[in-house]
Amino acid sequence: MRSFFTIISKELLEFLRSYGLVVIVLFSFTLDIYIAGKGISLDAKNISTGVVDYSPGVISKKILSHLHAPQFKEPVFFLSQEEMMKAVRNKEIMLGIIFESDFERRLYKQNNPVVNILLDSTAATQSFMALSYIQNIIFKFQGKLLVPVKIQIHKLFNPNASYPYFMALSELLSVITLLSVVLTAAAFVKEKENGTWDIMLLMPVSSKAVILAKSFSQVIIVMAGTIISTGIILFGVFNLPINGSLTVFMILTFFYAFTSAGIGLFIASVAHDIIQVVQLSALIMMPVIFLSGAWTPVHAMHPVLQYLSILSPLRYYIQGSEGIFFRGTELIDLWEYFAGVIIIGGFIYIYGFRKIGKLF
Amino acid sequence: MKARVIKAYLKKEFLELYRSKLIFMVYILPTMILLLFGNGIRMEVIHTRMLIIDNDQSKLSFELISSFEHSKYFDTEVRHLSESRALRLIKQNRKDVVIIIPESFENNLLKVLPVSVGIYIDGSFPSRSKAIENYVNGVLLDASAKKFGSGKNSNGLITINSRNLFNQSMRDEDMVVPGVIGLVLLIAPAILSALLIVKEKEKGTIFNFYSSPVKKEEFLIAKILPVMILHSVNIVILFLWAVYLFKVPFCGSFMFYVASSFIYIIISVSIGLLVSVVTSTQVVAAVVTMVITIIPGFLYSGMMMPISSMQGGSVVEAHIYPVMYFTHILYDVFLVGDGIMASKNVLYFCILTGYATILFAIGFFLLRKKIK
Numbered sequence: 115m116r117s118f119f120t121i122i123s124k125e126l127l128e129f130l131r132s133y134g135l136v137v138i139v140l141f142s143f144t145l146d147i148y149i150a151g152k153g154i155s156l157d158a159k160n161i162s163t164g165v166v167d168y169s170p171g172v173i174s175k176k177i178l179s180h181l182h183a184p185q186f187k188e189p190v191f192f193l194s195q196e197e198m199m200k201a202v203r204n205k206e207i208m209l210g211i212i213f214e215s216d217f218e219r220r221l222y223k224q225n226n227p228v229v230n231i232l233l234d235s236t237a238a239t240q241s242f243m244a245l246s247y248i249q250n251i252i253f254k255f256q257g258k259l260l261v262p263v264k265i266q267i268h269k270l271f272n273p274n275a276s277y278p279y280f281m282a283l284s285e286l287l288s289v290i291t292l293l294s295v296v297l298t299a300a301a302f303v304k305e306k307e308n309g310t311w312d313i314m315l316l317m318p319v320s321s322k323a324v325i326l327a328k329s330f331s332q333v334i335i336v337m338a339g340t341i342i343s344t345g346i347i348l349f350g351v352f353n354l355p356i357n358g359s360l361t362v363f364m365i366l367t368f369f370y371a372f373t374s375a376g377i378g379l380f381i382a383s384v385a386h387d388i389i390q391v392v393q394l395s396a397l398i399m400m401p402v403i404f405l406s407g408a409w410t411p412v413h414a415m416h417p418v419l420q421y422l423s424i425l426s427p428l429r430y431y432i433q434g435s436e437g438i439f440f441r442g443t444e445l446i447d448l449w450e451y452f453a454g455v456i457i458i459g460g461f462i463y464i465y466g467f468r469k470i471g472k473l474f
Numbered sequence: 475m476k477a478r479v480i481k482a483y484l485k486k487e488f489l490e491l492y493r494s495k496l497i498f499m500v501y502i503l504p505t506m507i508l509l510l511f512g513n514g515i516r517m518e519v520i521h522t523r524m525l526i527i528d529n530d531q532s533k534l535s536f537e538l539i540s541s542f543e544h545s546k547y548f549d550t551e552v553r554h555l556s557e558s559r560a561l562r563l564i565k566q567n568r569k570d571v572v573i574i575i576p577e578s579f580e581n582n583l584l585k586v587l588p589v590s591v592g593i594y595i596d597g598s599f600p601s602r603s604k605a606i607e608n609y610v611n612g613v614l615l616d617a618s619a620k621k622f623g624s625g626k627n628s629n630g631l632i633t634i635n636s637r638n639l640f641n642q643s644m645r646d647e648d649m650v651v652p653g654v655i656g657l658v659l660l661i662a663p664a665i666l667s668a669l670l671i672v673k674e675k676e677k678g679t680i681f682n683f684y685s686s687p688v689k690k691e692e693f694l695i696a697k698i699l700p701v702m703i704l705h706s707v708n709i710v711i712l713f714l715w716a717v718y719l720f721k722v723p724f725c726g727s728f729m730f731y732v733a734s735s736f737i738y739i740i741i742s743v744s745i746g747l748l749v750s751v752v753t754s755t756q757v758v759a760a761v762v763t764m765v766i767t768i769i770p771g772f773l774y775s776g777m778m779m780p781i782s783s784m785q786g787g788s789v790v791e792a793h794i795y796p797v798m799y800f801t802h803i804l805y806d807v808f809l810v811g812d813g814i815m816a817s818k819n820v821l822y823f824c825i826l827t828g829y830a831t832i833l834f835a836i837g838f839f840l841l842r843k844k845i846k
Contacts (some may be wrong), residue, residue, distance in 0.1 A: 117840055131743050132678050134757075134758060140760060141765075145657040152492050153772075153773050155779060156517065156779075157600070157601070157604070158599045160782075160783040160784070160785055161780075161783060162780070162782040162783060164762055174729070182479040187783075202638075202639060202815065203810055203812055204816065204818045205780065205805075206782055206803065207781060207782065208780055208783070212644070221632065226633065227632050227633070228632070228634075228635050229632055229633075229635065230635050230637075231634060231636035231637065232636075232637055233636055233637065233638050233639060234637040234640060234780075235639060235640060235641040235642070235644050235786075236640050236648070236649060236780070236809055236810075237649055237779075238517065238518070238641055238644040238645065238646055238648065238649040239490065239517040239540070239601060239646075239649070240779070240780060240783070240809075241638065242518075242605070242645065243604065243605065243608065243639075244556050244642055244703060245636055245638075246605075246609070246611075246612060247608070248634065249634055250608065250611050250612065251616065252613075252632050252634060253611075253616070254615070255632075256632060257806055265590070265593065265611060265614055265615075266589055266591065266593065267592050267593045267594050267607055267610070267611070268593065268594050268595070269595045269603050269610065270561075270564060270594055270596060270597050270598065271597045271598055271761065272597035272598060272600060272603065273597060275601075275603050275604045276596060276599040276600060277600050277601075277602075280598065280599065284486055290536075298670075309827055318613070324677060352527075388756070388757045389669070389756040389757060389760065392757060392760055392761075393499055394515075396503070398503070400506065400507070400510060401510055402507070404510045404511075404514035405510075405514055407517055409514060410514060410515060410516040410517075411522070411602070413514060413520070413521065414516050414520070414521060415514070416513065419513070419514075423793045429646035433567060433728065436567075436598050437565070437567060438568075439567045440597070440598040441564065441567065441596070441673065442565060443565045443566060443567070443600060444562070444565065447562075447565065447566050451644060
């Protein structure tokens, strides 16, 4: 048992003394998450709008007065449809609105008034939202006269649909995944590279203890990074609300870090130098991260991918963490996520353990 | 410059690439990234899991429910549950949206009394929750406008006649795939060219270059030419995936696509060259290149946010990085199809050429034939 702790402290010391690695880990756990949270947003904001208004009256102006910040930029007026079309093709204008000259007359005579819209739908998400904003504005504009239904929408857990909350958490989960794979693999491959592998074999410690201690030490590093990151970035900078228990999240992370460490062990048994570790982790982990619901919820993906993602421990980890942070899922309902991470993760870890064990 | 020296050096580089199996990475990685992004990102919100609690059980409420059932966006289920049970289903991630139709919904409506319909949306995924909100709003307003508009005169309602240019059915693939091609062509050549030079530094074989009469130009050509040749093939491979697998329309000229992509590869290779000047181990070189290419590559690719929607400092930043100019051209050749007829494309092409020249020149001058 004492040798177990000696190896752990040796690994931690080695990590702290390799400044490059420390910098990379700190960068990933702080600045990287900050940039992702601040920078990535799919929200349709500041939609650049152009207007051609052939109609003489005030109704078109009234409709236009509903286009305001933060969704819309101040509309730019064009004299002719051709000019606006050119601006749309040059991607200076995303949403073009055209009021025909008989628009107002038709509206008063109740003779099918039409608003024409030209939409640059290259960025499909934003343009779709822009279209539905316009639709709702026009519905509401005439709905005041017609409809007594009041629609009360409650967006639960993230009422302002704030992107930083979501992106920051999503990025943290990806960073935890990647780092626990890479760090674990690197801890072994470094020995191969530096030629200290044989010294490790000569140590009067059983090989199982060595493998366990080495992967455990990297899990400790990842856990420390997670604590720093949730404390400083998630809670400090982004003010992320948490509707569940932080302790439960940490426990889930602990189990999950072992899962990823298992993949790291497998990579370590195959790779000969660090650059191969980087390549292999990219090759293996990118599909896993992508198809586990970090960007698109699992139930919205292709059915085949949905079945595949049942095998991915990351899927349970992401859903569990979202449950803890956003949905405030009750503790009992979290069991399936814990079961998923522990069972699949257990298999992966044991497989990696066996695989690297053959090298001893 | 001696052609013989360059030829020998080139042969060595290609052999090394082949033997170190790095060549597989050159072709597997870009394709993999494209396939992942193209299949993995679904921004379109369909099959929203919806639960409707109908406390009224009247004709009007059934009509409302059926208008939700007919929408392709929702998988509806009508059940009688208490509100707290329904909320628990959202918390368990089994339902995305719950609609509660109140008692005496029909009664109040017919008496023209105000009625409120309660809607609960799972907000964990911001883009989805906004889209769901818009759909639900749209369906409700549409249904009620039809119902109550008909009493007066439905011809009086304003209809929206929208033309979706460039991406008519608003497919995610059309949005994602060209952007990812831009991203890949920025990252992959940069990493490869950085690695090819730094590998020699790390292994110590760079001294062959320091001490032999090989000239700087010859060394550089031998290092950069393989990257450019190998990745030029990727331009075509990525194009084929986009057009035949993802069915992205291609409206522009193929030559313009190839030419601008090639210029872009030169930019990317020059970035790798600059990285290789400052770093001395492969791992650090790979990480540094990824950090300085992936983040701006994503932010200014136009996938996240159209450049025209940016404000303040990010507009300036977007214009500083070369990414924006290339993605503009990419989206043009794929979806718009103006090609060199539009002056903006020509301008951006010239700007890209300028970037390529300047970055390459800087890299060339900074590369030294001696130990620092």
